[in-house]
Amino acid sequence: MSEISKEQVKHVAHLARLALTDEEVEKMTQQLGDIINYAELLNELDTDNVEPTTHVLDLKNVMRKDEPKKWIEKEDALKNAPDQKNGHFRVPSILE
Amino acid sequence: MSLFDHSLKELQAKLHNKEITVSDLVSESYNRIGQVDGQIKSFITLNEEAARAQAKELDENLGSDSSILYGMPLGVKDNIVTKGLRTTCASQILDNFDDPLYDATVMERLNVQNTITIGKLNMDEFAMGSSTENSSYAKTRNPWNTDYVPGGSSGGSAAAVAASEVFFSLGSDTGGSIRQPAAFCGVVGLKPTYGLVSRFGLVAFASSLDQIGPITRTVEDNAHLLQSIVGLDKMDSTSANVEVPNYSEAINKDVKGLKIAVPKEYLQEGVAPEVKEAVLNALKVYENLGATWEEVSLPHSRYAVAAYYLLSSSEASANLARFDGVRYGVRSEKAENMLDMFKLSRSEGFGDEVKRRIMLGTFALSSGYYDAYYKKAQRVRTLIKEDFEKVFDKYDVIVGPTTPTPAYKIGEKIDDPLTMYADDILTSPINLAGVPAMSIPCGISSQGLPIGLQLIGKHFDELTLYRVAHAFEQATEHHKMRPELGGDR
Numbered sequence: 001m002s003e004i005s006k007e008q009v010k011h012v013a014h015l016a017r018l019a020l021t022d023e024e025v026e027k028m029t030q031q032l033g034d035i036i037n038y039a040e041l042l043n044e045l046d047t048d049n050v051e052p053t054t055h056v057l058d059l060k061n062v063m064r065k066d067e068p069k070k071w072i073e074k075e076d077a078l079k080n081a082p083d084q085k086n087g088h089f090r091v092p093s094i095l096e
Numbered sequence: 097m098s099l100f101d102h103s104l105k106e107l108q109a110k111l112h113n114k115e116i117t118v119s120d121l122v123s124e125s126y127n128r129i130g131q132v133d134g135q136i137k138s139f140i141t142l143n144e145e146a147a148r149a150q151a152k153e154l155d156e157n158l159g160s161d162s163s164i165l166y167g168m169p170l171g172v173k174d175n176i177v178t179k180g181l182r183t184t185c186a187s188q189i190l191d192n193f194d195d196p197l198y199d200a201t202v203m204e205r206l207n208v209q210n211t212i213t214i215g216k217l218n219m220d221e222f223a224m225g226s227s228t229e230n231s232s233y234a235k236t237r238n239p240w241n242t243d244y245v246p247g248g249s250s251g252g253s254a255a256a257v258a259a260s261e262v263f264f265s266l267g268s269d270t271g272g273s274i275r276q277p278a279a280f281c282g283v284v285g286l287k288p289t290y291g292l293v294s295r296f297g298l299v300a301f302a303s304s305l306d307q308i309g310p311i312t313r314t315v316e317d318n319a320h321l322l323q324s325i326v327g328l329d330k331m332d333s334t335s336a337n338v339e340v341p342n343y344s345e346a347i348n349k350d351v352k353g354l355k356i357a358v359p360k361e362y363l364q365e366g367v368a369p370e371v372k373e374a375v376l377n378a379l380k381v382y383e384n385l386g387a388t389w390e391e392v393s394l395p396h397s398r399y400a401v402a403a404y405y406l407l408s409s410s411e412a413s414a415n416l417a418r419f420d421g422v423r424y425g426v427r428s429e430k431a432e433n434m435l436d437m438f439k440l441s442r443s444e445g446f447g448d449e450v451k452r453r454i455m456l457g458t459f460a461l462s463s464g465y466y467d468a469y470y471k472k473a474q475r476v477r478t479l480i481k482e483d484f485e486k487v488f489d490k491y492d493v494i495v496g497p498t499t500p501t502p503a504y505k506i507g508e509k510i511d512d513p514l515t516m517y518a519d520d521i522l523t524s525p526i527n528l529a530g531v532p533a534m535s536i537p538c539g540i541s542s543q544g545l546p547i548g549l550q551l552i553g554k555h556f557d558e559l560t561l562y563r564v565a566h567a568f569e570q571a572t573e574h575h576k577m578r579p580e581l582g583g584d585r
Contacts, residue, residue: 015458016458017438019443032455038402039473042399042406042472045479047472047476051475053474053481055334080194081424082421082422092431092432092433092437
């Protein structure tokens with residue numbers, strides 16, 4: 001049985017860039033714990049000699065020539081942005 | 097009777113004999129939506145003005161192209177990007193994404209065929225869910241009984257076809273999201289082989305599992321819609337370079353001598369007796385048509401749901417990192433610095449289920465847990481894939497139910513994520529193996545709800561699936577049943 005603590009949930013939320021309320025942390029601790037306990041089912045299987053599958057098709061690297069191409073105009077790229085200035089995406093201050 | 101009760105071939109004949117116009121078809125859609133969508137809630141965004149203008153143009157140019165899809169009213173799941181037409185993924189974080197810059201490859205291909213996009217269809221937020229209850233806009237209702245879910249995540253796509261709001265639609269399937277709603281709504285839905293259809297412009301949920309596929313009334317029309325969207329795309333390096341057959345030509349071939357495998361795990365406890373009975377009846381139909389069936393085992397089936405949720409959530413946690421409030425989507429107004437902007441925008445914009453999966457995925461990929469959860473699930477994925485390969489060495493097709501039960505009531509499972517996840521037991525293994533599968537109607541439950549038959553094929557053997565599905569459809573009447581809904585039909 002694996003348990004997940006509230007502290008772990010808060011740490012994972014930070015990694016995932018999510019701000020959870022105390023109530024959400026409480027609920028998530030319970031629900032993630034249940035799901036992860038359920039996933040322990042996989043440990044019934046001995047997979048020491050099994051290769052992982054990352055992808056079902058046996059694809060190798062797909063190469064192409066590195067040629068500059070027109071794709072999206074700058075003004076189009078900016079038109080769905082929440083905030084912009086002088087042709088750039090604008091964000092709040094990064095430095096404290 | 098709806099115009100959409102006709103087949104593609106019949107509608108094209110009517111168009112070219114001037115019995116109907118493209119504008120009539122488009123009006124049929126919007127009239128029907130006006131009558132029933134207040135109740136069914138299939139749509140998030142309508143495209144009426146542009147669609148009517150396009151219809152007028154197509155009427156003037158009738159005969160200029162021989163596409164069998166010419167002028168056909170199409171509904172599009174709202175995670176498929178449409179140039180200039182709002183695309184939300186049913187999420188508040190994309191509520192203001194009104195002007196996408198390009199069309200998904202499938203849309204480009206359909207535009208060439210002159211289909212008409214009627215609107216964008218409701219879904220579980222970012223395709224995470226099995227009931228369309230996770231939409232941030234509305235709960236879509238099952239047209240067969242509006243107290244019941246339509247399935248999900250492509251619930252709007254299946255309900256709109258079942259309710260005759262569109263002629264056909266596109267959905268996406270990561271763990272069952274086309275097949276399960278198709279089963280619940282009594283329509284035909286195909287999840288193609290991974291790589292057959294370009295994912296460029298499909299908002300990514302789990303990139304190694306996602307596929308776009310067609311939802312239709314009949315098998316033949318499904319084959320026609322698939323034909324128009326398949327093939328290599330240089331914008332998706334995971335799209336496969338395979339020869340594309342003519343799907344609709346081969347569907348009339350009989351199934352004499354066909355070898356069917358029936359996995360015992362797909363008829364075990366948890367599968368409702370009337371679902372099992374409908375599947376056994378379908379197998380009798382196949383026997384009468386000259387096919388044979390045997391019970392087989394897919395021994396790792398019971399591990400599929402756990403492996404699926406670990407892998408799909410891990411991939412989702414990476415894919416959804418792009419929603420940060422910088423380039424598009426909604427930004428929180430409360431943030432004073434960059435980190436808070438990320439956190440608050442995402443927390444305000446994502447719903448509970450999406451947050452839960454991002455958390456699960458981030459956990460499974462995090463330092464110290466990666467090998468125990470993510471890597472372990474990938475190894476189990478190999479075992480599941482090998483189960484299918486072994487069966488397909490000896491058999492042509494696998495047959496079973498699409499879902500353990502018919503549709504359930506709205507609200508019945510939404511508070512218990514694990515119960516909801518368990519329902520993917522019969523559909524998620526297929527995505528893990530990357531093989532194609534479809535759901536076709538095979539009966540009606542005692543509650544009056546449709547039951548779906550799942551057909552699973554070899555990699556890139558959609559041809560056999562269509563042939564096997566078509567043979568059943570021709571021998572039975574299930575596909576002719578329609579829900580009784582308000583409004584004139």
